[in-house]
Amino acid sequence: MYVAVPYEEYVKLIGCEMQCDMLQRDGVDNWEWYGASYDEVARDWCVDAGVPYNYDDYYGFSEVAEAIVTKAVELGNITIIEEGGDEGNE
Numbered sequence: 001m002y003v004a005v006p007y008e009e010y011v012k013l014i015g016c017e018m019q020c021d022m023l024q025r026d027g028v029d030n031w032e033w034y035g036a037s038y039d040e041v042a043r044d045w046c047v048d049a050g051v052p053y054n055y056d057d058y059y060g061f062s063e064v065a066e067a068i069v070t071k072a073v074e075l076g077n078i079t080i081i082e083e084g085g086d087e088g089n090e
Helices: 007-026 038-049 061-075
Strands: none
Touching: 007 038, 007 061, 038 061
């Protein structure tokens, strides 16, 4: 089963998942270390997606997520359909 999600919403969901991963690594109850693993999480997600990672290339999870989704589209792992182009995909 598949679900059609607007592109921007999908990128946002990926970014939120990355932030959740970071919070789990850093400890949600430990604000002193909040964000300490940002670079590690971003790098891990990029490596898993086959996206080159350089800390200076991205300014937040949303930009990392955009690069990951773009790569998935290039590889054919995600199919982009235009609005109204979902006939037969019910």
